[in-house]
Amino acid sequence: MVLLPHRPALSPPAGLVARLAAVRPGVGMGAAIGACLPGGVLPVGALHEVGPEDGAEVQQGAVVAGFAARLLARLPQGAGGPLPWLWVAGREDLYAPGLVALGLDPGRLVLACAPDDAATLAAMEAGLRGGAFAAVVAEAGRLSRIAARRLQLACLRHGRMGLVLHRWPYGRAAHAVEEAPSAVTRWRIGGVPSAGPFAPPRWRLALVHARGGVPGEWIVEAGERDAADPVRVVAELADPAAAAQRRGVG
Amino acid sequence: MWLPNWPILRLRRSGAASADVPAATVTSERGQRRLACVCPLAAEAGLRVGQALAEARALVPELEVHEATPEEDDAALARLAEWATRFTPLAAADTPEGLWLDIAGCGHLHGGEEGLCAAIARRLAEVGFPARLAVAGASGAAWALARFASGKAECVLPAGQERAALEGLPIGLLRLDDRSVAALRRVGIRTIGALARLPRGEVSARFGPVPVLRLEQAFGLAEEPIAWPMPVRPWEEIRRFAEPIAAPEDLTRALAWLAGRLARRLEQEGLGARRFVARFSRVDGVVPAIGIATARPVRDGAYVLKLLAGKLETVDPGFGVEMVALAAEARGPLSAAQAALDGKPDTAADLAATLDTLIARLGEGALWRPAPMGSHVPERAVGRAGPMTEVAWPAQLPDRPLRLFTPPEPIDATAPVPDDPPLLFRWRGRVHRIRAATGPERIGAEWWRRTPDPTRPLHDFIRDYYRVEDQQGGRFWVFRIGLVGAPRWFVHGVFG
Numbered sequence: 001m002v003l004l005p006h007r008p009a010l011s012p013p014a015g016l017v018a019r020l021a022a023v024r025p026g027v028g029m030g031a032a033i034g035a036c037l038p039g040g041v042l043p044v045g046a047l048h049e050v051g052p053e054d055g056a057e058v059q060q061g062a063v064v065a066g067f068a069a070r071l072l073a074r075l076p077q078g079a080g081g082p083l084p085w086l087w088v089a090g091r092e093d094l095y096a097p098g099l100v101a102l103g104l105d106p107g108r109l110v111l112a113c114a115p116d117d118a119a120t121l122a123a124m125e126a127g128l129r130g131g132a133f134a135a136v137v138a139e140a141g142r143l144s145r146i147a148a149r150r151l152q153l154a155c156l157r158h159g160r161m162g163l164v165l166h167r168w169p170y171g172r173a174a175h176a177v178e179e180a181p182s183a184v185t186r187w188r189i190g191g192v193p194s195a196g197p198f199a200p201p202r203w204r205l206a207l208v209h210a211r212g213g214v215p216g217e218w219i220v221e222a223g224e225r226d227a228a229d230p231v232r233v234v235a236e237l238a239d240p241a242a243a244a245q246r247r248g249v250g
Numbered sequence: 251m252w253l254p255n256w257p258i259l260r261l262r263r264s265g266a267a268s269a270d271v272p273a274a275t276v277t278s279e280r281g282q283r284r285l286a287c288v289c290p291l292a293a294e295a296g297l298r299v300g301q302a303l304a305e306a307r308a309l310v311p312e313l314e315v316h317e318a319t320p321e322e323d324d325a326a327l328a329r330l331a332e333w334a335t336r337f338t339p340l341a342a343a344d345t346p347e348g349l350w351l352d353i354a355g356c357g358h359l360h361g362g363e364e365g366l367c368a369a370i371a372r373r374l375a376e377v378g379f380p381a382r383l384a385v386a387g388a389s390g391a392a393w394a395l396a397r398f399a400s401g402k403a404e405c406v407l408p409a410g411q412e413r414a415a416l417e418g419l420p421i422g423l424l425r426l427d428d429r430s431v432a433a434l435r436r437v438g439i440r441t442i443g444a445l446a447r448l449p450r451g452e453v454s455a456r457f458g459p460v461p462v463l464r465l466e467q468a469f470g471l472a473e474e475p476i477a478w479p480m481p482v483r484p485w486e487e488i489r490r491f492a493e494p495i496a497a498p499e500d501l502t503r504a505l506a507w508l509a510g511r512l513a514r515r516l517e518q519e520g521l522g523a524r525r526f527v528a529r530f531s532r533v534d535g536v537v538p539a540i541g542i543a544t545a546r547p548v549r550d551g552a553y554v555l556k557l558l559a560g561k562l563e564t565v566d567p568g569f570g571v572e573m574v575a576l577a578a579e580a581r582g583p584l585s586a587a588q589a590a591l592d593g594k595p596d597t598a599a600d601l602a603a604t605l606d607t608l609i610a611r612l613g614e615g616a617l618w619r620p621a622p623m624g625s626h627v628p629e630r631a632v633g634r635a636g637p638m639t640e641v642a643w644p645a646q647l648p649d650r651p652l653r654l655f656t657p658p659e660p661i662d663a664t665a666p667v668p669d670d671p672p673l674l675f676r677w678r679g680r681v682h683r684i685r686a687a688t689g690p691e692r693i694g695a696e697w698w699r700r701t702p703d704p705t706r707p708l709h710d711f712i713r714d715y716y717r718v719e720d721q722q723g724g725r726f727w728v729f730r731i732g733l734v735g736a737p738r739w740f741v742h743g744v745f746g
């Protein structure tokens with residue numbers, strides 16, 4: 001367990017975020033979350049990990065998938081027009097009509113079924129290398145450091161976003177996520193009670209690790225379908241670095 | 251199956267010979283014209299095979315004479331065998347005037363072996379080929395019974411009775427050449443039974459191995475090799491090796507050679523294929539095969555080789571591979587490629603190439619695009635389209651979960667009144683206390699379909715869906731079946 005020294009979260013000067021976003025394409029995450037990310041955006045040519053909190057979500061992977069879908073729907077379009085997305089998983093329970101409400105066009109989604117984690121990640125790499133997909137999502141339990149490194153290189157070389165969603169089979173406990181990740185960012189998301197019966201759903205979103213950034217933790221809410229940011233921050237939970245130290249994650 | 255006087259039958263069918271005049275075919279034998287085949291009318295008039303043509307003409311002045319063409323007769327017989335594959339997959343020509351049909355397991359389609367025989371005979375008679383059929387457990391027995399003159403035109407021999415049935419038949423029905431038959435007759439062996447009663451060793455010593463072999467084939471004691479014609483595989487390239495090969499580099503080189511040849515052939519026809527199958531015939535008779543499938547028709551040899559090479563490591567060459575074959579399946583038109591004039595990258599080609607790599611890795615059915623289906627029942631609302639297909643989804647849909655469980659999972663739910671959403675439910679060992687719920691959304695069965703279980707009333711298939719949120723913030727899609735009596739609750743999905 002490595003504890004990083006406390007780094008104060010500096011808020012970047014006004015306009016810098018926008019200028020950085022122009023040179024470095026990425027998914028805008030809003031001001032509060034963007035302040036923890038280098039460049040203020042979630043970079044496109046990079047590998048990102050999203051993991052669930054404890055509970056049934058570890059096996060269901062619905063919240064994690066929802067977060068990924070909201071990110072995909074806001075990817076900046078390249079020169080070649082709208083490219084399809086690839087979603088590789090071991091289970092076939094992703095329900096396409098549920099994606100429509102999140103702003104994702106299921107017609108652009110190519111689904112793939114792989115027998116195990118190794119095949120899932122290998123297929124993800126093949127999908128990234130072709131450059132034919134705007135982004136590749138893989139549902140896998142364990143992501144070894146070597147695999148993460150290969151995937152990160154493939155993302156970087158082809159300028160495509162890779163998302164690894166941690167999800168474990170039913171009846172199996174989650175393994176500890178490996179330390180010292182090779183992914184550029186690692187997120188953790190779990191449900192929290194929403195404001196009321198018809199209120200949008202809320203989650204606790206934690207940026208556990210960001211290369212060149214600082215960790216953070218927020219309570220976020222689903223935005224409008226065509227909002228610019230995937231989530232809207234409702235409350236900042238704590239001083240991000242202090243929160244990270246409290247959890248013992250660097 | 252016996253087609254007596256096949257050459258003349260064939261000529262009459264083709265219109266070259268008239269039906270009501272005695273006819274015969276002639277062949278030149280040692281400078282003399284002799285009859286090779288005589289029709290029943292001519293046989294009645296006293297003609298027989300082997301007679302000199304001049305003598306026959308003197309006996310039957312109106313005799314119609316045709317030149318014998320054995321090659322054409324055999325070719326026509328092979329075509330008839332191909333026609334007979336509608337009755338059984340194994341049909342072969344038995345030159346000069348018969349067919350072998352292996353009808354094991356085919357009889358039930360025509361109401362038993364008798365029915366099958368009758369059907370074949372009827373179809374043949376319709377086109378003017380009176381045939382004699384016999385079914386027996388041994389090839390020799392069937393041959394003899396079909397040709398036994400006083401037998402029925404269709405004859406089915408029960409299994410194991412070959413010996414009893416053939417006992418009294420003349421020795422000439424044993425498929426022996428004329429000299430052997432004459433030799434056997436000279437020593438007084440006139441029936442098959444008489445030959446069967448002799449010690450086999452003595453028969454072999456005196457008449458050679460053929461009579462014993464034919465006898466055993468007639469009694470079902472010896473196997474008979476019949477050359478069943480195999481269906482042609484026109485889009486297949488084959489390479490045989492004088493010495494078996496085993497090294498992966500050699501196999502790759504062989505595949506490259508085959509893929510190049512296949513690509514040239516496909517290009518000439520303006521075709522591409524979406525599936526390529528490589529078969530490796532090993533010296534020990536095992537034929538491992540690998541296959542690839544592509545999203546669009548392709549024919550580029552190097553590309554096909556690249557995809558196949560990824561699977562080559564799964565091929566165990568054993569003690570060596572004698573023959574490599576590469577077949578192109580699922581062919582479709584593919585015009586010559588032309589680069590876009592505006593220099594834009596061809597995203598569709600990129601996508602097809604990436605998909606091909608993925609299909610080669612994961613299998614052909616493992617990639618798809620979700621496609622909307624015309625059904626309001628959640629589990630039927632999504633179908634699968636090919637990964638290259640453009641699918642149009644509506645921009646607005648009712649709120650649906652992100653994960654759908656098929657089938658829905660039963661839960662223990664507690665609801666205060668039957669018509670209310672549950673207060674808490676237990677699922678997979680966890681208790682979920684509900685703090686907010688919206689609904690119900692009623693989804694009925696599709697009335698235009700048969701109900702899954704006709705003994706149950708239709709309202710058993712009406713579901714009331716609720717969107718519920720538990721105290722941890724997990725949001726579920728649960729539904730209730732049945733209102734009166736004991737309602738049953740299920741969780742059908744989780745929202746993201």
